[in-house]
Amino acid sequence: xxxxxxxxxxxxxxxxxxxxxxxxxxxxxxxxxxxxxxxxxxxxxxxxxxxxxxxxxxxxxxxxxxxxxxxxxxxxxxxxxxxxxxxxxxxxxxxxxxxxxxxxxxxxxxxxxxxxxxxxxxxxxxxxxxxxxxxxxxxxxxxxxxxxxxxxxxxxxxxxxxxxxxxxxxxxxxxxxxxxxxxxxxxxxxxxxxxx
Amino acid sequence: xxxxxxxxxxxxxxxxxxxxxxxxxxxxxxxxxxxxxxxxxxxxxxxxxxxxxxxxxxxxxxxxxxxxxxxxxxxxxxxxxxxxxxxxxxxxxxxxxxxxxxxxxxxxxxxxxxxxxxxxxxxxxxxxxxxxxxxxxxxxxxxxxxxxxxxxxxxxxxxxxxxxxxxxxxxxxxxxxxxxxxxxxxxxxxxxxxxxxxxxxxxxxxxxxxxxxxxxxxxxxxxxxxxxxxxxxxxxxxxxxxxxxxxxxxxxxxxxxxx
Amino acid sequence: xxxxxxxxxxxxxxxxxxxxxxxxxxxxxxxxxxxxxxxxxxxxxxxxxxxxxxxxxxxxxxxxxxxxxxxxxxxxxxxxxxxxxxxxxxxxxxxxxxxxxxxxxxxxxxxxxxxxxxxxxxxxxxxxxxxxxxxxxxxxxxxxxxxxxxxxxxxxxxxxxxxxxxxxxxxxxxxxxxxxxxxxxxxxxxxxx
Numbered sequence: 001x002x003x004x005x006x007x008x009x010x011x012x013x014x015x016x017x018x019x020x021x022x023x024x025x026x027x028x029x030x031x032x033x034x035x036x037x038x039x040x041x042x043x044x045x046x047x048x049x050x051x052x053x054x055x056x057x058x059x060x061x062x063x064x065x066x067x068x069x070x071x072x073x074x075x076x077x078x079x080x081x082x083x084x085x086x087x088x089x090x091x092x093x094x095x096x097x098x099x100x101x102x103x104x105x106x107x108x109x110x111x112x113x114x115x116x117x118x119x120x121x122x123x124x125x126x127x128x129x130x131x132x133x134x135x136x137x138x139x140x141x142x143x144x145x146x147x148x149x150x151x152x153x154x155x156x157x158x159x160x161x162x163x164x165x166x167x168x169x170x171x172x173x174x175x176x177x178x179x180x181x182x183x184x185x186x187x188x189x190x191x192x193x194x195x196x
Numbered sequence: 197x198x199x200x201x202x203x204x205x206x207x208x209x210x211x212x213x214x215x216x217x218x219x220x221x222x223x224x225x226x227x228x229x230x231x232x233x234x235x236x237x238x239x240x241x242x243x244x245x246x247x248x249x250x251x252x253x254x255x256x257x258x259x260x261x262x263x264x265x266x267x268x269x270x271x272x273x274x275x276x277x278x279x280x281x282x283x284x285x286x287x288x289x290x291x292x293x294x295x296x297x298x299x300x301x302x303x304x305x306x307x308x309x310x311x312x313x314x315x316x317x318x319x320x321x322x323x324x325x326x327x328x329x330x331x332x333x334x335x336x337x338x339x340x341x342x343x344x345x346x347x348x349x350x351x352x353x354x355x356x357x358x359x360x361x362x363x364x365x366x367x368x369x370x371x372x373x374x375x376x377x378x379x380x381x382x383x384x385x386x387x388x389x390x391x392x393x394x395x396x397x398x399x400x401x402x403x404x405x406x407x408x409x410x411x412x413x414x415x416x417x418x419x420x421x422x423x424x425x426x427x428x429x430x431x432x433x434x435x436x437x438x439x440x441x442x443x444x445x446x447x448x449x450x451x452x453x454x455x
Numbered sequence: 456x457x458x459x460x461x462x463x464x465x466x467x468x469x470x471x472x473x474x475x476x477x478x479x480x481x482x483x484x485x486x487x488x489x490x491x492x493x494x495x496x497x498x499x500x501x502x503x504x505x506x507x508x509x510x511x512x513x514x515x516x517x518x519x520x521x522x523x524x525x526x527x528x529x530x531x532x533x534x535x536x537x538x539x540x541x542x543x544x545x546x547x548x549x550x551x552x553x554x555x556x557x558x559x560x561x562x563x564x565x566x567x568x569x570x571x572x573x574x575x576x577x578x579x580x581x582x583x584x585x586x587x588x589x590x591x592x593x594x595x596x597x598x599x600x601x602x603x604x605x606x607x608x609x610x611x612x613x614x615x616x617x618x619x620x621x622x623x624x625x626x627x628x629x630x631x632x633x634x635x636x637x638x639x640x641x642x643x644x645x646x647x648x
Contacts (some may be wrong), residue, residue, distance in 0.1 A: 022230035033325035071483040074303040108499050114226050114307045166396045174388030178381040189552045264464035269469050278475035282482045289489035375581040
């Protein structure tokens with residue numbers, strides 16, 4: 001259990017997917033304009049990440065690795081993710097319309113979100129077990145949410161600041177993302193202290 | 197074809213600055229930030245993506261009359277994933293050092309918005325030769341942006357260029373290396389400043405030759421340049437088109453794209 | 456029948472998938488040998504860096520219940536080209552500032568540490584990454600593996616080594632990894648005798 005917690009917290013704070021690994025930058029910049037959309041997108045990402053990790057792990061362990069089909073990994077994983085997103089979308093639409101209304105618009109964007117494919121491939125690269133993979137995915141998703149949540153707050157201030165014209169919009173957004181990323185340096189070393 | 201038919205040279209040129217995929221269209225931001233700690237990585241990533249771009253543009257342009265509209269996106273993704281896996285295996289076999297430093301970002305070329313966006317916006321509407329040229333131009337534009345970022349970060353952050361130490365920038369020289377530049381925050385800083393510079397330059401160019409201004413037919417691209425926030429261009433257009441096909445109407449008036 | 460009706464989209468998509476898979480299998484088969492060779496070369500590069508005279512690395516079985524293998528993931532019996540035993544090689548890791556820091560440790564049959572080598576890690580460039588510098592990692596050359604080392608001055612029961620200024624956690628990770636390797640080595644060595 002301790003190992004699981006270490007993986008979870010490392011993925012959230014130390015190796016934050018957005019600010020330290022640079023995965024999922026596109027939605028990070030795209031939907032961080034206000035807290036509501038940021039939360040919607042993050043929820044959708046967390047759900048897809050966890051389920052995608054739970055699905056790709058057995059595929060890799062019982063199909064691709066034993067049959068020596070490693071070269072199909074990228075293709076198979078992206079197909080699984082795309083299909084999963086489609087299924088979740090259809091399911092939500094039929095079963096929980098209210099949730100679909102909240103998350104539905106973000107779901108199609110997730111297929112091309114590199115953080116989702118990234119977490120499934122990282123699970124394989126790190127030789128994680130099934131549960132470690134799921135915890136890693138949950139951590140990655142929560143880390144994504146934390147980064148988006150914090151950053152949407154920063155952005156609402158930055159957007160109203162008086163800055164040079166050519167820095168307006170994305171340039172200043174990126175510079176402030178850099179500052180948020182520096183603040184996450186404070187978490188490094190934390191895991192070592194917490195669990196030793 | 198429309199009256200403003202472009203020559204092949206223009207197809208090639210547009211990727212370099214005016215529609216530079218990284219600095220103007222803001223596609224493929226993840227690898228741009230992640231692998232540009234050195235010039236070498238930038239070139240490696242850029243060339244790998246260029247190969248995939250040319251290959252997928254070629255294949256999709258060839259198959260544009262064969263692929264049914266309904267399964268268009270899955271077919272593109274299959275083709276792109278195929279080329280990415282081929283590149284991955286070649287890099288593993290012949291460039292192990294590059295494989296180590298690019299790591300997970302090689303398979304992630306599959307979901308690089310640039311490639312899907314070019315397939316969706318260009319290759320499936322144009323003949324083979326322009327598509328290949330478009331892929332080449334976009335690829336070189338991507339590579340040059342990556343090399344520029346890698347160069348700046350490596351020189352300031354590590355005091356080296358192409359792994360060659362620059363004596364004045366080493367510890368003990370005039371300026372100590374500023375390590376933050378090769379750490380994640382430095383990526384954000386350099387990228388932000390470069391985009392600001394590209395915007396400035398592009399504005400100047402537009403003023404100089406007003407006649408050539410492209411009205412940016414694609415609303416998504418226009419939106420990006422205006423609002424400069426939607427980096428999910430490929431995803432945006434695909435997302436909205438999925439919905440149109442399904443007759444999806446969101447009552448609350450939400451759009452997948454942010455303003 | 457038009458390409459957009461009935462089963463045609465599915466059929467065409469399947470054909471595209473099959474052709475792509477075929478091409479991948481082909482590329483895979485022609486690059487397989489080179490890729491495998493590269494993987495082996497990469498593994499051996501670090502090992503021969505630490506034991507230049509070695510010619511074979513025989514894996515040591517670590518799954519035995521009698522062994523406490525905490526933190527050590529690989530162990531090898533190192534032999535030179537005459538078949539004489541040069542010592543043991545361990546791959547040990549301990550949590551550093553940003554994730555695990557893996558360290559290769561070579562220990563000879565007289566329980567002396569031949570050398571240690573910090574492998575790829577996520578430590579901060581310019582600070583924690585200095586564990587790879589000879590001024591730090593070189594401290595381990597010819598140390599007694601039966602002793603326990605530390606970089607923290609308050610742990611007076613252990614032998615104190617210099618730590619890197621500003622990177623105590625990274626320094627501690629390497630020291631701890633070496634200690635883990637030594638601990639396992641003493642168990643293995645005693646079993647062999």
